[in-house]
Amino acid sequence: MVKPIIGITGGVLTNAGPFQGYHRSYVNEDYVQAVIANGGVPVIIPVTSNEEVIKSQINTVDAVILSGGNDIDPRNYHENTTQESGDLMPSRDWFDLQVVQLAERANKPILGICRGAQIINVAHGGSLYQDLKYRQHTSLQHLYHDHPDQVTQTISINTGSKLAHIFDQTKLAINSFHHQAIHRLGRHLQATAWAEDGVIEGFESPQQAIIGVQWHPEMLYRREKTMDRLFQALINQAQGERR
Template sequence: MSANIGISASILTDRDGMFPGYKRCYVNQDYIEAVVKQGGIPLVLPITDDSDIIEKQIDMLDGLILSGGHDVSPALYHEDPLEKLGETLIERDQFDFQLIKAAIKKNIPILGICRGAQILNVYFGGTLYQDTSYRELNTIRHWQSYNPTEKTHQITIQSDTRLEKIFNETSLYVNSFHHQLIHELASNFKVNAYTNDRSIEGFESKGHQYIVGIQWHPEMLWRESSMDVLFKDFINQTESM
């Protein structure tokens, strides 16, 4: 039986064209293709503030993917906005928080990608660097503004982690599209991958529930086999519950 995989959507506001300011529900097609390739049934979850609807959204799901998008509001981790903070969308932050809460209650697997990893960390009490430049250590470039399938930096996978079992590798090259970083990791998680500048590139739950957060964009690499194992492991976990 195929697993229903929810993918959190965002809101895209038209900047020009026929309807400037018009809001659209959207999620990048790559997330859908990555799920379909592994036999899952993708269900896009539009933003709403209705908690009853959110509960019903999660009730339909076997697994939840928290997708990328806007910067997470620093108000959620008790900081004021700094100069290099990007565009935020508090409606989405609140929606994702409710999705996470309901998914934890139902005990379904959660995969957070880029912003999705960051919102998971903040939900559980962690913090973020609002921009890589605010990190005290020298930091490599984590934002590539060109080919989304080009792998631009290396990650080192930590031993005795789920990520090590998934990839069966100690290091990988990945693509990168984030200017915020994990600062303080929530106590619920352990690091499963670092970059060469010792930035946290991935983490996973210490508990029994499958929660994995990664900063790169494996869905953009769905056409090649290198990232299949990640989505396969996630969807297999939904089917074993």
Template sequence: MKKIIGISAGQYLMKDGVFSGFDRTYVNQDYVRSIIDAGGIPLILPLTDDIDIIRGYMDIIDGLVLSGGHDVSPLMYNEQPKPKLGPILVSRDLFDIQMVEEAMERHLPILGICRGHQILNVALGGTLYQDLSYKSDDILKHNQEQDPRTVSHEVKLTSNSILFDLFKAHRIGVNSYHHLAIKDLADGFKITAVSDDGVIEGIEHVDRDFVLGVQWHPEMMSSVDKEMAMLFKALVEAAEENSYES
């Protein structure tokens, strides 16, 4: 049977239409398509604060995608909010952090995307810049205003990384939809992709076969970019090859 890849869902309050005022669980279709194209079974995992449900998710899935969404609350890494922090959803932060802890315990492969890349770092003890301007006043444009399938800026890949093995290049083009970035890297991770302004755009866990975060959105590029699609294939393959018995 094909491997089941869980995708952490976001949640937002409907502001218009018949269902205005109702919370909606969602992921962008590109995540679903990317998992299907990679040969996996996508399964959307709605947020909950019930640990038994989270553990139930873990019993079902073979790999985990942490999807994009709200800014991460700085309270998750013991900092107070600064003025440029955007909208947060603390219930989702707590959900994602518990998902990471449970998935790590079970040695599941994890792919964190954008917010997922950030929360992966926070869940394992790292910190974030609440806005790129708090890192430096000389940074690249990371908020893309063109087709999401196209390249916005480049990143340098480090050798001896999953990303370098997939892309077989020291520089690749990525899209960019973030104003937060990793500040202090969590223990156990190495940096595998950096933009020219020093923003950490890729991380990998050194003790696991496939626990990886990317600051860009490969799922949006995977329909037109073979290597971006390969990243999802690598996740599904990691799920297939995972022999860890919890």
């Protein structure tokens, strides 16, 4: 059986190595290893401004993982940038939005992780809290920089949702590395998982094979084997599309 090809959207490093300001395409290796461990063939999709190249990239893969990274430019959801907004890269935003649009049009399964979930939401007309302090309710600590492979929160998952079916439970221990969060949920998306403070931690599309999670399952899958199920679900869907 030919293994499905899973495209992982890349980021851009500009401050690593001896040549400061030199652009490097990359993804954290955890994404790559999580795909391999669960039966997929990972392919890194580098950021590009060439629309024909992006179309070819999406046509080549069987499913897409939108990876984490820098904050999304608030202009993409019609807001001005506040002081709490972090590092922005409009060129990557544009690329990721094209990837979402083309992957959806081609009915490719999509998994958005952290920033990846947020970009799906923005692509569907949703918005973000530029910082959790702007929420009306008191927020828990969601930005843990150390020990990415340790769980720090427990989320609730809606019974009957895709996420509940994948994990076979409605309570799940996760890690957390974000200072922004979904504010207004985008069109045709349904929130299905929440932190104890009400922050949306997972959503899905009832109509398409789209799931977004705010946590980082790729950093957890070695110690928390339950996280394998999320990658297995994506890869199984991709295998079905390949047939």
